[in-house]
Amino acid sequence: xxxxxxxxxRRNSDTPPQYDQxxxxxxxxxxxxxxxxxxxxxxxxxxxxxxxxxxxxLLRSRRVLSLMLTAxxxxxxxxxxxxxxxxxxxxxxxxxxxxxxxxxxxxxxASKQSVVPPDPNSGTxxxxxxxxxxxxxxGGEYLCNAVMxxxxxxxxxxxxxxxxxxxxxxxxxxxxxxxxxxxxxxxVKARDExxxxxxxxxVIHKKLNYHLWQDSYTKLLVFNQTQxxxxxxxxxxxxxxxxxxxxxxxxxxxxxxxxAYWLKKPVLTSHIMLIQPSASxxxxxxxxxxxxxxxxxxxxxxxxxxxxxxxxxPHRRNWGKPPVGSRKNVVRGEAGPFFRPSSAxxxxxxxxx
Numbered sequence: 001x002x003x004x005x006x007x008x009x010r011r012n013s014d015t016p017p018q019y020d021q022x023x024x025x026x027x028x029x030x031x032x033x034x035x036x037x038x039x040x041x042x043x044x045x046x047x048x049x050x051x052x053x054x055x056x057x058l059l060r061s062r063r064v065l066s067l068m069l070t071a072x073x074x075x076x077x078x079x080x081x082x083x084x085x086x087x088x089x090x091x092x093x094x095x096x097x098x099x100x101x102x103x104x105x106x107x108x109x110a111s112k113q114s115v116v117p118p119d120p121n122s123g124t125x126x127x128x129x130x131x132x133x134x135x136x137x138x139g140g141e142y143l144c145n146a147v148m149x150x151x152x153x154x155x156x157x158x159x160x161x162x163x164x165x166x167x168x169x170x171x172x173x174x175x176x177x178x179x180x181x182x183x184x185x186x187x188v189k190a191r192d193e194x195x196x197x198x199x200x201x202x203v204i205h206k207k208l209n210y211h212l213w214q215d216s217y218t219k220l221l222v223f224n225q226t227q228x229x230x231x232x233x234x235x236x237x238x239x240x241x242x243x244x245x246x247x248x249x250x251x252x253x254x255x256x257x258x259x260a261y262w263l264k265k266p267v268l269t270s271h272i273m274l275i276q277p278s279a280s281x282x283x284x285x286x287x288x289x290x291x292x293x294x295x296x297x298x299x300x301x302x303x304x305x306x307x308x309x310x311x312x313x314p315h316r317r318n319w320g321k322p323p324v325g326s327r328k329n330v331v332r333g334e335a336g337p338f339f340r341p342s343s344a345x346x347x348x349x350x351x352x353x
Contacts, residue, residue: 106310107266114314117246124249128159130229131248134222135236136165138203138215142236143186150194152240159245168200213297217289220298224282235271247274254281256311270299
């Protein structure tokens with residue numbers, strides 16, 4: 001009986017192809033296996049998509065857990081490394097005068113020691129009227145303490161003149177019925193009882209990051225008080241423990257300041273400054289004030305201008321006596337660590353100057 005080739009072909013297509021018995025069964029379903037007959041069945045080679053793993057499955061994966069633990073360990077190591085390296089890096093930058101906010105290169109010079117003020121009773125001739133203690137106020141809350149500073153200087157019979165910079169606003173007016181009564185009373189008290197020279201000024205205010213220091217540029221106006229040969233500036237929240245007349249006898253310099261001993265990196269502090277006012281120095285300072293941006297305040301400015309070749313004031317007048325400049329937030333206890341006389345004190349060549 002003749003066989004219809006078409007029906008035979010159709011029958012063959014319905015029957016799964018029989019491969020060589022020597023071919024392993026697992027290869028028959030492989031997408032990379034080509035049957036010996038050359039036939040190709042598209043349905044055998046369709047890509048089968050695997051379901052995506054869930055977040056929980058990923059977190060439980062050994063590989064992910066290993067990566068997370070490695071990241072935590074590396075981060076912890078870098079933190080400990082940075083804590084130790086920060087000060088070393090700061091010292092290297094400081095020696096090159098490249099510290100952010102201004103260079104204090106002079107503080108890394110081994111030959112740079114704090115100046116030693118001469119004895120005020122040494123008989124050195126000086127016109128005390130041309131030298132002045134100065135402070136400033138930017139608001140009524142600072143005025144009372146400023147008057148207390150001048151009261152202390154008068155009680156201790158300091159020889160230099162006294163200068164107060166205060167806002168030239170209506171609330172500080174000396175006219176009766178114009179300014180705030182309490183402000184007027186304190187200003188008149190400072191002028192009449194303690195011989196303070198009152199100088200009205202315009203407060204320098206910049207709206208930057210830290211509001212407590214936005215008016216601190218005003219203190220730099222002391223560089224413009226050219227009616228005096230020398231000015232010893234004190235922050236208005238300072239406490240005077242003894243007169244400091246001997247500082248006016250130091251050799252001439254544009255500015256002298258103590259180290260900021262409460263900071264890790266060596267910088268100068270502006271809470272006490274011995275300066276020689278002049279038009280040229282004030283021009284430099286005023287230019288720096290105008291250029292000051294975020295994070296640059298009075299302390300950064302004086303370090304930038306005077307940190308390369310500085311004159312360093314000592315923290316103490318001598319061992320066991322109060323420091324020339326002290327920060328109230330550092331003083332603890334009845335006398336404080338910097339005020340306590342002791343023959344067994346540890347000498348720190350950097351902090352004690």
